[in-house]
Amino acid sequence: AQSVTQPDIHITVSEGASLELRCNYSYGATPYLFWYVQSPGQGLQLLLKYFSGDTLVQGIKGFEAEFKRSQSSFNLRKPSVHWSDAAEYFCAVGARDTGRRALTFGSGTRLQVQP
Amino acid sequence: DVKVTQSSRYLVKRTGEKVFLECVQDMDHENMFWYRQDPGLGLRLIYFSYDVKMKEKGDIPEGYSVSREKKERFSLILESASTNQTSMYLCASQSGGPFSYEQYFGPGTRLTVT
Numbered sequence: 242a243q244s245v246t247q248p249d250i251h252i253t254v255s256e257g258a259s260l261e262l263r264c265n266y267s268y269g270a271t272p273y274l275f276w277y278v279q280s281p282g283q284g285l286q287l288l289l290k291y292f293s294g295d296t297l298v299q300g301i302k303g304f305e306a307e308f309k310r311s312q313s314s315f316n317l318r319k320p321s322v323h324w325s326d327a328a329e330y331f332c333a334v335g336a337r338d339t340g341r342r343a344l345t346f347g348s349g350t351r352l353q354v355q356p
Numbered sequence: 357d358v359k360v361t362q363s364s365r366y367l368v369k370r371t372g373e374k375v376f377l378e379c380v381q382d383m384d385h386e387n388m389f390w391y392r393q394d395p396g397l398g399l400r401l402i403y404f405s406y407d408v409k410m411k412e413k414g415d416i417p418e419g420y421s422v423s424r425e426k427k428e429r430f431s432l433i434l435e436s437a438s439t440n441q442t443s444m445y446l447c448a449s450q451s452g453g454p455f456s457y458e459q460y461f462g463p464g465t466r467l468t469v470t
Contacts, residue, residue, distance in 0.1 A: 342452075
C-alpha cells in the first residue's frame, strides 16, 4: 500500500521569503501526486497535480512542485510567500495501477507567515 | 467549477444519537468519498462509493455506515455517536474517468459529540 510522509509539521517563514514543503511517498510504481491547501475552516483546494511527463509542475497561486523519482519526493515550492499563503498543506498520492481511486494523504504541514 | 456541498458546517450531538452527514456534488461524478480529519493524522478514508448503491470500506469504517441512493448524494451515518467521533468530516467527489484522480472537496462538517 502507498504512504505519504510530510516531515515538517509546522513551518514559519517571513513574507517575501521562499518556501519549500517536503513530501516523500512510498509506492512501487510511479504514482499520481497532488498538493492540496486548506485555509482555516475550509475544505481542501487542489494546488497542482502530477500524472506524467514534465517533472516540474506548475499550479495555482504561484506554486510549483518537482517530482523526483530517485528520491521518491514531490516537494512544493514558492519563490515569494504572501501572508495569504498561511494555511495547511497536504500532499497526496494515488495508485495508478491498482484501480483504487482513493487518495492517500500525508499528515499535513501548517505554514505560518510572519510579516 | 465543481461544487461539493455539505449539509452542515457545525454540528453538536449527544452520545448515542444517530447522526446523518450529507454531501451533494453537482458535476455528475461517479466517485464519492468520506474522510475524517484529525490534527496530526491528516485525512483518513472512512468509506467510498463508485456508483449508486455501491459502497466500499475505507481505512477506518468502524462505527460508520454510508448511503448512496442518488448519484449526486452521498450520506455518512453515525449509528450511535460516540465522543471519539468528534472530528472534522470532509466529503469529496471524483470523476470516474481513467485519468481523473483529483478529488474535489466540500467545506467540511465539524462534528462535536458530547
